[in-house]
Amino acid sequence: MQFDVVIVGGGPAGLQAALTLGRARKRVLLCDAGPRRNAAAVHMHNFLTRDGTAPAELRAIARQQLATYSNVEFGSSAITSITGARGAFQVHTPEGVIGARRILLCTGMVDEPPPIEGLRELWGTSVVQCPYCHGWEVQDRRWGYLALPGAAAHLVPFTTMLRGWSRDVTLFTGAAVDLPAEGRATLAAAGVKLETAAITRVLAQDGRLAAVELAGGRRVACDVLFSHPPQRQVDVVRALGLALDPEGFVRVEPLRPETSVPGIYAAGDLTTRGQAAILAAAAGMLAAAALNTELTMQLAAEGHI
Numbered sequence: 001m002q003f004d005v006v007i008v009g010g011g012p013a014g015l016q017a018a019l020t021l022g023r024a025r026k027r028v029l030l031c032d033a034g035p036r037r038n039a040a041a042v043h044m045h046n047f048l049t050r051d052g053t054a055p056a057e058l059r060a061i062a063r064q065q066l067a068t069y070s071n072v073e074f075g076s077s078a079i080t081s082i083t084g085a086r087g088a089f090q091v092h093t094p095e096g097v098i099g100a101r102r103i104l105l106c107t108g109m110v111d112e113p114p115p116i117e118g119l120r121e122l123w124g125t126s127v128v129q130c131p132y133c134h135g136w137e138v139q140d141r142r143w144g145y146l147a148l149p150g151a152a153a154h155l156v157p158f159t160t161m162l163r164g165w166s167r168d169v170t171l172f173t174g175a176a177v178d179l180p181a182e183g184r185a186t187l188a189a190a191g192v193k194l195e196t197a198a199i200t201r202v203l204a205q206d207g208r209l210a211a212v213e214l215a216g217g218r219r220v221a222c223d224v225l226f227s228h229p230p231q232r233q234v235d236v237v238r239a240l241g242l243a244l245d246p247e248g249f250v251r252v253e254p255l256r257p258e259t260s261v262p263g264i265y266a267a268g269d270l271t272t273r274g275q276a277a278i279l280a281a282a283a284g285m286l287a288a289a290a291l292n293t294e295l296t297m298q299l300a301a302e303g304h305i
């Protein structure tokens with residue numbers, strides 16, 4: 001099988017890229033093996049015309065609309081590796097090898113919540129990352145922000161911003177982050193409470209967060225906990241040895257998202273901390289358009305079209 005473009009990952013970035021490339025008459029294979037990054041989320045918010053839609057429904061609508069483009073095909077195999085070079089890539093799956101002129105990586109990121117007892121089970125429901133995605137539904141409840149080592153720079157502005165959604169905000173530093181006096185003063189002035197003791201576990205009731213337990217046994221009642229745990233690239237991306245930025249995101253130029261390997265492009269969460277479904281979809285279109293220009297020039301010059 002030979003395709004113009006194989007897109008790896010069928011989240012918002014990959015689906016939008018498939019639409020753009022499909023409409024540009026390229027032969028496209030979109031491979032998605034799941035699970036999606038927001039698998040635990042029941043509803044997706046802050047996406048124009050789709051506020052409150054289930055993430056699976058967004059994907060289903062996109063696939064339904066893509067089905068009208070006969071030059072776009074779907075694969076459900078996990079891509080295990082990518083070899084070859086610009087113009088002649090081999091995409092390896094458990095079912096066989098697929099040829100591709102270009103690759104577009106839209107594989108998202110893998111979240112790695114810290115090993116605090118009880119936390120992983122609540123990830124994506126009442127332990128979440130983004131107040132723009134989840135804040136409205138839990139406004140004025142008891143909010144916490146869990147600071148993780150290395151997060152000091154954005155801690156004060158981010159936690160203070162949470163006050164826009166709730167009067168009851170606590171910053172838990174878990175004894176892992178040392179806040180300077182100036183930061184503490186800013187938080188105090190904004191009415192943000194500070195807990196600096198180590199966290200022993202989080203407690204749930206009826207499947208939702210109920211409290212954060214601190215060293216010594218004291219419990220702080222909490223309905224929702226925000227945090228930004230470390231993220232890593234999926235294995236197939238790691239194996240490509242692409243240039244990454246200091247935070248581990250694939251390094252690309254915004255308007256020409258080709259990676260450090262010629263012919264391999266990337267779009268969506270795997271390239272940025274600015275992570276939201278609509279941003280990933282927009283990045284998917286940009287990458288598809290840049291890739292399409294460059295690929296069409298080559299195809300035309302070589303007399304293929």
Ligand SMILES: Cc1cc2nc3c(=O)[nH]c(=O)nc-3n(C[C@H](O)[C@H](O)[C@H](O)COP(=O)(O)OP(=O)(O)OC[C@H]3O[C@@H](n4cnc5c(N)ncnc54)[C@H](O)[C@@H]3O)c2cc1C
Binds near residue numbers: 046077236
């Ligand atoms: C819990 C949670 C809730 C969220 N809620 C919201 C919200 O309400 N609103 C919002 O705008 N954003 C939300 N987000 C962020 C949003 O989900 C992401 O920004 C968005 O999904 C990123 O899209 P993407 O296409 O880059 O990657 P993803 O959506 O992560 O899609 C990547 C896809 O690639 C597939 N894949 C990976 N490796 C391979 C491989 N080797 N072979 C084949 N397929 C592969 C994965 O299975 C996955 O389906 C949430 C995130 C989380 C974690």
